[in-house]
Amino acid sequence: MPSRDFKRTDRVGAELRRELGLLVHAAVRDHGLSSCSVSDVEVTRDLDWATVWVTALLPDQSLELVKALNGMSGEFRRSLSRSMRLRRVPELRFKYDDSVDKGERIDALLREGAAGHAQDEGDA
Template identity: 80%
Template sequence: MPSRDFKRTDRIGAELRRELGLLVHAAVRDHGLPSVSVSDVEITRDLDWATVWVTAMLPEQGLPAVKALNAMGHEIRHSLAHSGMRMRRVPELKFKYDDSVDKGERIETLLRQQARDLAPPKDDKSTGDKPD
């Protein structure tokens, strides 16, 4: 018998991520929220709570968007219940900002700056052209 590589909560979390991605996109469009996308969903073992991690196009708009999504959590949960997911009980939703993308961009910027600082200076005379 094949072993189960994924837990039930992982499978449900992946399905919730797909459905919530669509619902959050619609909420952003319909309610004029800052542009965010769902990056991950973590669900408790008892399937009562789901933490929805979102990222923003502009980092400074992330926290206001999360606040608005948490305020709309009941409405999004209701839409999720009627979206076609076959779940006996839809979990309560808690939205949080995922700052891993922001941290990655900051690290990349620092690495590029460090590489630029360590690069040898370009000298116009070292191009190898012979004088006439």
């Protein structure tokens, strides 16, 4: 019997990511929050909890953004219960995904290093 590549938690997480992407986009627009997007959703094995990772366009406002989204998690769950075919929609926990910020910082450091290296060769 072939192994299943996708577990149920992966499928539920992917569907939650699609649906929450739309809901969060609408909430950002309606509540005047800083722009953000859903980067990933991790669902626990028992489907009780879902950790929603968001990235913000303005990283300095990420703390208040995550706080506001966690405050609206009940509304998001109600909307998801109407749009998804799940017996029970998981509790939502929003967290900030800083991987994009870290990537940009590493990229900037590499550019500075390359520019410094080019100057060193030009001086020699």
